Amino acid sequence: MVATLTRIFGVHNLALAEDVVQDAFCRALKVWKFRGVPADPSAWLMAVAKNRALDVLRRERTARTFAPELGLLLNSEWTVAPLVEELFGPNAIKDDQLRVMFSCCHPSLAEESQVALILHILCGFSVGETASAFVSSHSAIEKRISRAKKVLAESKRLFDLSNANDFASRLSAVQRALYLLFNEGYHGASQETAVRADLCQEALRLTQLLLAHPLGATPATNALAALICFGAARLPARVDASGNLNSLFHQDRSQWDQRLVNEGLKFLANSASGLELTEYHVEAAIAAIHASASRAEDTDWGTIVSLYNTLITIRPSPIVAFNRAIAIAQHEGPERGLEEMLAIRDKDRLSTYPFYPAALGELELRQGNYNLAREHFREALSLGRNPMERRFLKQRLAACGTGDS
Amino acid sequence: MSEFLYIYRGPEAARSPEAAQQALQKWMAWLKELSEKGHLKDSGHPLELNSKLVQGKRKTIVDGPFAEAKDLICGYTLVEARDLQQAAELAKGCPILEVEGEVEVRPILQL
Numbered sequence: 001m002v003a004t005l006t007r008i009f010g011v012h013n014l015a016l017a018e019d020v021v022q023d024a025f026c027r028a029l030k031v032w033k034f035r036g037v038p039a040d041p042s043a044w045l046m047a048v049a050k051n052r053a054l055d056v057l058r059r060e061r062t063a064r065t066f067a068p069e070l071g072l073l074l075n076s077e078w079t080v081a082p083l084v085e086e087l088f089g090p091n092a093i094k095d096d097q098l099r100v101m102f103s104c105c106h107p108s109l110a111e112e113s114q115v116a117l118i119l120h121i122l123c124g125f126s127v128g129e130t131a132s133a134f135v136s137s138h139s140a141i142e143k144r145i146s147r148a149k150k151v152l153a154e155s156k157r158l159f160d161l162s163n164a165n166d167f168a169s170r171l172s173a174v175q176r177a178l179y180l181l182f183n184e185g186y187h188g189a190s191q192e193t194a195v196r197a198d199l200c201q202e203a204l205r206l207t208q209l210l211l212a213h214p215l216g217a218t219p220a221t222n223a224l225a226a227l228i229c230f231g232a233a234r235l236p237a238r239v240d241a242s243g244n245l246n247s248l249f250h251q252d253r254s255q256w257d258q259r260l261v262n263e264g265l266k267f268l269a270n271s272a273s274g275l276e277l278t279e280y281h282v283e284a285a286i287a288a289i290h291a292s293a294s295r296a297e298d299t300d301w302g303t304i305v306s307l308y309n310t311l312i313t314i315r316p317s318p319i320v321a322f323n324r325a326i327a328i329a330q331h332e333g334p335e336r337g338l339e340e341m342l343a344i345r346d347k348d349r350l351s352t353y354p355f356y357p358a359a360l361g362e363l364e365l366r367q368g369n370y371n372l373a374r375e376h377f378r379e380a381l382s383l384g385r386n387p388m389e390r391r392f393l394k395q396r397l398a399a400c401g402t403g404d405s
Numbered sequence: 406m407s408e409f410l411y412i413y414r415g416p417e418a419a420r421s422p423e424a425a426q427q428a429l430q431k432w433m434a435w436l437k438e439l440s441e442k443g444h445l446k447d448s449g450h451p452l453e454l455n456s457k458l459v460q461g462k463r464k465t466i467v468d469g470p471f472a473e474a475k476d477l478i479c480g481y482t483l484v485e486a487r488d489l490q491q492a493a494e495l496a497k498g499c500p501i502l503e504v505e506g507e508v509e510v511r512p513i514l515q516l
Contacts, residue, residue: 029426031451032429033429033451033480034432034480034482
């Protein structure tokens with residue numbers, strides 16, 4: 001809704017668009033108190049926002065300039081109503097969301113600002129919710145968002161989707177932002193919970209929006225969609241009935257959402273064209289191998305190791321190296337895994353990541369070195385970021401027993 | 406059974422979107438309860454706070470609002486009850502009381 005109103009009012013009037021939405025929402029709540037919530041609240045809200053947009057345009061068109069690209073059409077009483085009607089149509093709304101998404105990924109904004117802005121404007125997250133999605137303070141996120149909005153406002157117009165060159169050069173930033181959004185939901189370091197299904201769903205929704213655009217439906221976008229689907233499919237099993245975190249090895253795989261796995265396989269097949277091999281392709285391929293093993297023991301670790309070898313050349317990072325070491329441990333035994341773990345370059349960047357010492361503990365445990373394993377798990381426990389992680393790590397610590405045998 | 410008008414006065418805006426949503430839930434639950442017990446005649450409407458007052462024989466029109474925000478009438482509901490006492494008892498469930506608003510209960514004059 002904010003996206004559509006921003007399209008009409010112009011990106012420099014983002015605050016006005018947000019006010020109109022806020023106002024529509026407040027009015028709706030007041031009326032619903034007495035009259036009950038209508039069958040389709042979002043359609044109702046859209047209608048209210050549309051009327052309010054018309055009010056604002058009529059009242060303020062002498063005082064403000066609205067979207068310059070819509071120009072005179074907004075100024076004439078003959079054209080303004082049909083135009084607003086058209087801009088609120090379902091296809092126009094989708095395009096508006098894409099325009100805002102591309103605008104949010106402005107090259108002068110840091111990646112985390114882009115993602116925060118997308119969450120705030122396109123997914124309707126409040127500042128507080130955005131802050132908790134990023135494990136950041138309210139005031140820090142507020143600053144980040146208001147700075148980002150300023151950058152957006154200075155650009156005067158929303159991103160033009162029809163220019164194929166601009167589209168292509170901004171696309172990778174958009175994909176990256178969606179990838180980060182998904183990751184934040186899947187591996188998020190939130191205080192309360194380790195999994196934020198709502199973030200994952202928003203990432204999937206926005207990626208599908210991107211896929212629906214002829215210029216957006218590249219092999220890399222398909223690979224990204226596949227990756228998100230495979231991850232989302234595993235969400236129901238990631239946390240068990242009593243709220244405990246389950247590692248990939250211990251998940252009840254019958255709980256995986258088979259529909260999403262199939263969707264993912266479809267996207268993965270669509271991604272296999274063109275010459276470019278992106279990190280999304282490789283990560284999706286790894287996720288597909290996990291998704292197609294009905295038992296953890298059936299996993300094809302050899303292929304996974306070679307995919308990680310590819311991934312680490314495309315996008316080297318301590319986390320990729322860490323995951324590669326785990327795959328090697330599975331494939332070639334805990335001793336080789338430990339070697340790889342200790343050989344990770346920049347491994348000090350994992351020093352606050354509880355799963356690094358936890359993995360060391362796991363591998364020592366498998367070799368029967370209970371004392372060492374306990375030490376690693378204790379360190380991991382001290383780094384745990386939410387109750388779920390800490391419960392999980394306590395349970396692993398307990399698995400080491402008390403004696404050394 | 407007689408009819409009564411609930412006249413709501415109170416702070417109009419919720420402090421946060423979350424509080425507004427909670428208020429919505431409470432109001433709906435309360436009106437539903439009145440309705441299920443057969444006391445709800447018309448759930449009524451919320452009112453805008455801007456107003457005009459038309460006064461006197463000279464019919465002058467004055468722009469409102471005329472009271473402090475907290476004393477403004479912000480909505481009404483028509484209920485049925487045995488007597489004024491019961492109507493007032495029923496009004497105790499109104500969520501507006503939790504945000505320091507008030508409910509005026511007025512019997513509809515009947516012949």
